[in-house]
Amino acid sequence: MQRIVVVGAGMAGGRAAAEVRARGFAGEVILLGAEPHRPYDRPPLSKAVLSGRIDDTTLPFDLDGVEVRLGRRATGLRPGTVETDAGPLDYDGLVLATGADPVTLPGDGPQRVLRSIDDARDLRGALRPGVRLVIVGAGWIGAEVATAAAAIGAEVTVVEAAASPLFAALGAQVGRCTIAWYARAGVTLRLATAVERVTPDGLVLAGGEELIADEVVVGVGVRPGTAWLAGSGLALDRGVVVDEHLAARWTHGADGADGDRPPVVAVGDCAAWWSRRYGRRLRVEHWDCAQQSPAVAVSTLLGGEAVYDPVPYFWSEQFGRMVQFAGLPSAEAAPVFRGDPGVVVPPDGGRPSGWSAGWFAPDGRLEALVTVGRPMDMVAGRRLMAADGIPDRERFADISVSMKEL
Ligand code: FAD
Structure with missing residues (x-):
């Protein structure tokens, strides 16, 4: 060769x-x-x-x-x-x-995507306090752009066709736990709202409503x-x-x-x-x-026999939180929560301890795990999944039990 x-x-x-x-x-x-x-x-x-x-x-x-x-x-x-x-x-x-x-939307209006460093620099240049920004898609990228834009002082609306953010990756039950993050950051979130087309003035939604925007960012996959x-x-x-x-x-x-x-x-x-x-x-x-x-x-x-067989892993930083996800949940599995996603400030006024949610296969294996502000859960969870481990579900749901001990 x-x-x-x-x-x-x-x-x-x-x-x-x-x-x-x-x-x-x-x-x-x-x-x-x-x-x-x-x-x-x-x-x-x-x-x-x-x-x-x-x-x-x-x-x-x-x-x-x-x-x-x-x-x-x-x-x-x-x-x-x-x-x-x-x-x-x-x-x-x-x-x-x-x-x-990136996939783009129909319509003759300007739409931005975020894939390259040039896209990122251009978008950064357009983000100013008060700019009306509409983001299409409340997936990983949409949530991260909303985080940065809201911090800069833009007036941010996120439009999502599904009934919850992160629906495709995490399903409705876990995705719903992130809805409050948007409101607390001052971001308007419109769920179950499909977009028909992008226009020079913003967006036309399915049903005909117009949404005026100075900038449109499309993050739909x-x-x-x-x-x-x-x-x-x-x-x-x-x-x-x-x-x-x-x-x-x-x-x-x-x-x-x-x-x-x-x-x-x-x-x-x-x-x-x-x-x-x-x-x-x-x-x-x-x-x-x-x-x-x-x-x-x-x-x-070069003639070797190596095999690629990972447990998929992803992280995202949204609204001040580190979100990590590993594995592949099967469609029918319901998540088991570890910690309370609703707690923003714990009763003692200290730092929130975060939460996690796991999906289990019918044979008891941990199939997928999402962690919010709990990186040590993720480290232990990835090990468990790689080893096809079968943790005790009740102990999993008890946040006082270390994941390492499951
Ligand atoms: P790319 O990084 O897309 O590189 C492909 C390159 O090939 C590009 O430079 C492209 O121009 C070039 N190319 C394409 N066609 C041709 C051609 N015909 N001829 C020559 N060159 C060509 N992942 C995470 O796990 N966590 C995150 O937090 C996260 N955040 C992200 C945020 C953003 C904004 C984006 C865009 C992605 C993010 N990802 C994240 C995903 C991660 O970055 C990608 O999975 C990773 O970059 C994929 O790398 P790649 O080399 O396969 O593809």
Whole structure:
């Protein structure tokens, strides 16, 4: 193998390129990125960058010996060659790390998304005291933008189609526990409210009501950045289809096999991998995945047998609270609470002790856990889930019992 090409210079692509070098690969490594920036961290964009505490989130990857080509986009793929806007680029091994692109809404009015550092800097410039900001979507990003904007003094309204914030990730029962956070921060939250279109004056809601806004931010989810791979013959299904080793496959070819085609792997937000743990395909748009998956994918590219099989993990900082989430709850499981989500100031006037909620599988395993201001619950809970532990539910619900002792 003489040349490895990495497409996408975000967290996952940058880490993959650094990993190839760290493993002593002696050939050429080319990292291709559509943005004009070296790999940078995205989680601070909706937190410290938006609130003006930092401006630069460049990642400290060692890319010595990696040829970084920025402002270059891959436009197509055939076995052995990436088509780019600067001409074809042959490879002997390929890492796909093209992340995800925000979904936008219909309408001819201006709408902002928050995906890149340029998006974050532009939005920060628009946030002033009194500016009327409407955020569409009370998911992770919507809540974080509302937090930063309200602190700056913007007049913030969040419009959400579901009956609770964080509905898709946490379900209604836990999502409802966050409603009061919005009111306390002075943010207007409109639930069960669908948006029809964005107009030059703001939004038109389903039903015809107009919502006037100076700025509209849309945070309603992302799509894997795989449009450029359509028609390439690489297997795609809501992401790049990869196996448990993160190896992609072609849908056509001699005897359906990949034969002597150079290997392709996918990492981070664009990869839909086969999970041994959950017995199904997962695509997870979380930092932890972009951070951990490249080591496995690079091992696979270089002939190793490593398996990627994490318990998904995510964190968010909203309205002064650290919210962490791990696992995958099954649709029918009801959460078991640990602590009281309604307590803002405890009776002794001290610091609130936070709360957690867990979802249990029918066989008693802890399937998923959300913690609010309880990082030690999360540390213990992640260990339990990774080990398929079966904690006692009553003791779980007793916040005076340490999670470590379950
Ligand atoms: P990306 O970071 O999206 O990088 C992909 C790169 O590929 C981009 O630079 C893109 O321009 C480039 N690219 C795309 N197509 C092409 C092409 N055809 N040719 C060349 N280059 C291309 N996760 C958490 O766990 N916790 C958080 O608190 C959190 N907060 C977040 C806040 C924000 C505002 C955002 C946007 C994300 C947040 N995330 C968070 C998610 C996390 O940042 C992502 O999961 C992670 O960045 C994914 O990394 P990636 O490298 O797979 O994709």
